[in-house]
Amino acid sequence: MAALHIAVMGAGAVGCYYGALLARAGHSVTLIARPVHVQAIEQQQGLWLESAAFTGRVPVRAATDASAVKRVQFVLFCTKSTDTESAGKDMAAHLAPGAVVWSLQNGVDNAQRLAQVLGQPVVPVVVYVAAAMAAPGHVRHLGRGELLVGPHPSHAPLLAALAHAGVAVQESNDVRQALWAKLVLNCVYNPLSAVTDLSYGPLLASAGVEQVVRDIVQECLSVACASGITLPADTLDKVLQLAASMPQQKSSTAQDLARGKLSEIDHLNGFIVQEGTRLGISTPVNRLLHTLVRVRESYPFQAPA
Structure with a gap:
């Protein structure tokens, strides 16, 4: 499988977990996170993933600025619902033409709110995972991990990458x-x-x-x-x-x-x-x-x- 270029915007527990799985599967992943997490990831030369299947260091890039979405093919947008508009505005000027954006957020209206800011469709995603940041640069997986994803004509490679990384992912018209x-x-x-x-x-x-x-x-x-x-x-x-x-x-x-x-x-x-x-x-x-x-x-x- 060809390596994909993926950014995780708002890399907290959810974003770090899926970003780590994709990075372990050989894809180029950049986590856009708070300075304390970025500093820890840089110091330990990777994100520390703790799960039942694997515990150890996962090499990833990390950045604090939304400009890190430049030239990526896919963005996993994982900010808190309260930050949707502000983070979307920070990211909008840097998105590559054709980049596909997924909203992996709580609530029911984030994809629509983000789409208005970006001026392009955003794929709504339902996330079923238990994860927590155990410490800066250290994500702990506690259970589940399935994704239910809305349709998009250009995201088949990301669906395949997640499935290959061990994520149970399903596309649905009724998200x-x-x-x-x-x-x-x-x-x-x-x-x-x-x-x-x-x-x-x-x-x-x-x-x-x-x-x-x-x-x-x-x-x-x-x-x-x-x-x-x-x-x-x-x-x-x-x-x-x-x-x-x-x-x-x-x-x-x-x-x-x-x-x-x-x-x-x-x-x-x-x-x-x-x-x-x-x-x-x-x-x-x-x-x-x-x-x-x-x-x-x-x-x-x-x-x-």
């Missing part, structure tokens, strides 16, 4: 429904894990939590239906089953708060609240969780003295 289904999962586990500082297994096993989960899901389903999205009948079952498949995982929102960073909660539960208000649907449980996470952003837990 919008899958993005909404992922949004429901995120509206449950992201805020609950963040406000309790618990991983999914202990969280769901706690008294009363399952009923709260049911309430969150019902509000999300009501908003989805009013938005013209029909989610599968087993949506609640899949939400409840996730804790068993990722019992040790803490949500990305919990990880953000632990690092003192702003979360994506406005684009998760906040999005449901916003859409519910627009459609005349009450979403009190999502509103409460959205509010609690925003409070935690301002007043983080303090470690005991």
